[in-house]
Amino acid sequence: MQKRIVLDLDLCCGCRSCEAACKAAFKGEARIRHGDIAGVAYLPLACKHCKQPLCLASCPVEAITKDDNTGLVTRSAMVCIGCKSCAFACPFGVIDAPLVRHISQKCSLCADRDEGPRCVAACSSGALQWLSDEEIEQHEVGMRMVSKDLFFRRKA
Amino acid sequence: MKNIDPKTITIKRALCPFCSFGCEFGIIFNDFGIKGVEYVKDGNSNGRLCPRGSAAAMYLDHPRRSTMPLKSGKAVVWSKMAKELRKVVGSPKSVAVTFDRNVTPEEYAAIVGFCDSVGIGYTASTYFEPEHNLRPFLEKPFAPADLDKAKIAFVLGDIFNQAPMSSRAIIEWKMKDKKNELIAIDSLNTHTAGFASQFLRVNIGTEPLLLLALAQENLDGVDIAKVTGIDARVVKELSNKIKNSSKGVIFASLPFGHTYDPGLYAESLDRMHEFSGMKVVPFVEFAGYEGSQPFVSIMEMVKRKKIKNLINFGELFPFYYPQLAGSLKGLNIYATSTLKHTDHTLLPVPLSLEKEGTVVTTFGKRKLTGNIEPPSGAKSVEAILSMLSSGSSTGKMPHAVEKKIDVKERARRIAEITETKKKSFKLVGEKVAYNFLGFLEGEILKINPYDATELGIGADDIVTIKSKYDAADLPVRITEDVDQGLLAAPAETPAVRGLFEYEIDSELQAVNFIPTEVKICRKG
Ligand code: SF4
Ligand code: SF4
Ligand code: SF4
Ligand code: SF4
Numbered sequence: 001m002q003k004r005i006v007l008d009l010d011l012c013c014g015c016r017s018c019e020a021a022c023k024a025a026f027k028g029e030a031r032i033r034h035g036d037i038a039g040v041a042y043l044p045l046a047c048k049h050c051k052q053p054l055c056l057a058s059c060p061v062e063a064i065t066k067d068d069n070t071g072l073v074t075r076s077a078m079v080c081i082g083c084k085s086c087a088f089a090c091p092f093g094v095i096d097a098p099l100v101r102h103i104s105q106k107c108s109l110c111a112d113r114d115e116g117p118r119c120v121a122a123c124s125s126g127a128l129q130w131l132s133d134e135e136i137e138q139h140e141v142g143m144r145m146v147s148k149d150l151f152f153r154r155k156a
Numbered sequence: 157m158k159n160i161d162p163k164t165i166t167i168k169r170a171l172c173p174f175c176s177f178g179c180e181f182g183i184i185f186n187d188f189g190i191k192g193v194e195y196v197k198d199g200n201s202n203g204r205l206c207p208r209g210s211a212a213a214m215y216l217d218h219p220r221r222s223t224m225p226l227k228s229g230k231a232v233v234w235s236k237m238a239k240e241l242r243k244v245v246g247s248p249k250s251v252a253v254t255f256d257r258n259v260t261p262e263e264y265a266a267i268v269g270f271c272d273s274v275g276i277g278y279t280a281s282t283y284f285e286p287e288h289n290l291r292p293f294l295e296k297p298f299a300p301a302d303l304d305k306a307k308i309a310f311v312l313g314d315i316f317n318q319a320p321m322s323s324r325a326i327i328e329w330k331m332k333d334k335k336n337e338l339i340a341i342d343s344l345n346t347h348t349a350g351f352a353s354q355f356l357r358v359n360i361g362t363e364p365l366l367l368l369a370l371a372q373e374n375l376d377g378v379d380i381a382k383v384t385g386i387d388a389r390v391v392k393e394l395s396n397k398i399k400n401s402s403k404g405v406i407f408a409s410l411p412f413g414h415t416y417d418p419g420l421y422a423e424s425l426d427r428m429h430e431f432s433g434m435k436v437v438p439f440v441e442f443a444g445y446e447g448s449q450p451f452v453s454i455m456e457m458v459k460r461k462k463i464k465n466l467i468n469f470g471e472l473f474p475f476y477y478p479q480l481a482g483s484l485k486g487l488n489i490y491a492t493s494t495l496k497h498t499d500h501t502l503l504p505v506p507l508s509l510e511k512e513g514t515v516v517t518t519f520g521k522r523k524l525t526g527n528i529e530p531p532s533g534a535k536s537v538e539a540i541l542s543m544l545s546s547g548s549s550t551g552k553m554p555h556a557v558e559k560k561i562d563v564k565e566r567a568r569r570i571a572e573i574t575e576t577k578k579k580s581f582k583l584v585g586e587k588v589a590y591n592f593l594g595f596l597e598g599e600i601l602k603i604n605p606y607d608a609t610e611l612g613i614g615a616d617d618i619v620t621i622k623s624k625y626d627a628a629d630l631p632v633r634i635t636e637d638v639d640q641g642l643l644a645a646p647a648e649t650p651a652v653r654g655l656f657e658y659e660i661d662s663e664l665q666a667v668n669f670i671p672t673e674v675k676i677c678r679k680g
Pocket of ligand 3: 013014017019122126
């Protein structure tokens with residue numbers, strides 16, 4: 001069953017606990033990063049583990065692969081040559097161009113942790129959730145792309 | 157855990173000691189030592205942790221963790237240090253004992269008892285954070301039901317960045333009922349303000365004045381609208397709304413260097429409570445203790461050369477208040493610390509995370525598990541004290557003296573400060589959990605786009621900030637979240653904290669760190 005990280009825009013308070021959890025676990029750059037979206041929102045972005053990953057397509061040495069069962073897109077640290085092609089190819093900008101230790105940072109959906117992603121576990125507001133495709137469909141969060149409360153994200 | 161032999165992994169439960177929220181987590185150990193933090197679903201916060209909690213393992217294992225006594229940066233063995241300290245306490249009249257943060261109530265009792273038994277008369281708090289003033293409010297612990305019942309809630313400061321764990325309950329409460337109103341008061345636009353139903357963006361440092369006006373205090377001669385920047389009609393409407401709204405909650409979380417008068421801040425919260433019946437919930441990192449004297453009298457005794465040695469228990473003083481160095485000249489300081497510093501004489505101690513005992517949280521008292529071993533060279537407070545004297549006694553705990561403050565006079569003073577418009581910049585302190593002790597990210601200075609353009613500062617430039625005490629280089633973030641003439645930086649490390657100006661509050665005999673005049677220029 002493929003599970004994904006889903007962000008509920010109404011809940012995220014921008015505290016970066018998710019980012020810190022990732023950074024602390026992987027002792028480097030966080031793989032979930034905050035982006036300022038047109039000065040209106042400041043929200044975390046992580047790898048979407050795309051159905052047709054452009055990072056994978058762009059990688060000259062096939063360091064990036066997609067697991068058909070789990071949907072997970074992984075990058076092999078051994079194979080990666082640090083050419084930054086994936087960083088430029090990713091439409092979401094989730095791979096950071098300044099590379100740490102000369103290899104690209106790539107979210108692994110915390111495949112090393114049975115309980116699932118650390119960023120989701122740490123999320124202070126419950127905005128990040130770890131849901132299967134079916135759960136996403138049933139969950140209103142999957143469809144909510146804009147905030148439902150008029151005052152949220154209001155900048156003075 | 158996959159890929160690792162489960163037999164080699166141990167998870168030790170602990171209570172996060174970095175703020176008064178008291179979240180629980182696990183520290184993962186393998187054969188090689190500390191591996192990381194585990195998010196425990198059945199813990200106090202359901203596994204959720206703010207950046208400080210996630211960084212706990214990094215802190216335990218930090219390369220700067222202090223493991224040996226240091227004299228001006230040079231390692232000394234404990235036996236030699238004990239001998240020196242015994243000599244110092246042998247002349248108790250010339251010694252002061254102080255305490256800041258990372259001291260449990262049990263350790264505090266032991267310290268007070270020790271001072272009593274050896275005849276040290278000068279004890280004082282060296283915890284100068286504004287939250288120190290909010291201690292009385294912690295006596296009535298917060299329960300989530302308090303918020304459930306509320307229709308209105310105030311937030312002072314950026315609580316979602318300072319104590320992110322508060323966000324879930326507050327956001328859910330607000331979403332539960334459209335009529336639930338969240339009102340943010342701050343001089344900076346913040347994430348918390350972005351969630352509020354109403355954001356009262358006050359002029360810097362004037363938060364207490366707005367609270368007093370909401371509590372309908374008579375402040376003759378002070379034009380509240382002009383001083384705070386909030387329209388008198390808005391204040392009046394809101395004030396009428398909250399009168400007798402005994403089910404409301406006020407979350408107080410103004411950080412270091414953010415307001416001109418931390419004493420008035422506490423008093424204004426008290427008056428708001430009296431006026432409206434709303435519950436005041438302080439979000440603090442630590443509450444501090446009462447000493448037998450205010451620290452100001454110790455400063456005076458140092459000046460008169462009566463006190464020559466000071467032993468501090470905790471982890472902030474004097475390292476995080478470098479601007480006090482001038483007024484403590486000639487004083488020999490012995491300070492416990494969890495991180496290495498090269499100044500003064502440093503005594504390595506365990507983190508609260510590694511202690512057994514009690515912590516006072518926003519939700520009441522909680523137990524520290526003592527499950528995690530401190531570094532071998534760190535000695536507990538009790539162990540240090542027993543090296544210094546053979547006997548032990550339970551000393552009399554000093555009690556806070558009721559102090560009346562002149563609200564009108566203080567309000568007038570803030571009005572005066574804000575009225576004298578200067579061309580220079582004011583630096584205010586922020587508290588951002590992600591900037592925890594500089595482990596996760598260095599401090600970032602926020603500057604208004606107009607000011608940045610005028611000074612020729614571009615995004616990601618490094619700027620030099622100069623105050624009358626020191627200078628610091630910081631990367632900038634250009635944002636309208638700060639008004640023109642205002643700069644904001646998280647006051648986490650000694651480099652930034654050391655820029656802030658302090659004032660002696662003669663009425664409360666307190667040391668206050670306030671918004672500070674600074675010069676700014678692009679580096680290079
Ligand atoms: S790195 Fe970018 S392109 Fe690649 S799978 Fe993740 S989101 Fe898709
Ligand atoms: S799932 Fe794990 S690796 Fe991916 S962003 Fe979250 S914490 Fe980082
Ligand atoms: S931890 Fe949760 S609330 Fe905080 S920034 Fe990340 S997604 Fe948003
Ligand atoms: S909210 Fe406080 S107690 Fe909880 S993880 Fe953060 S610092 Fe620790």
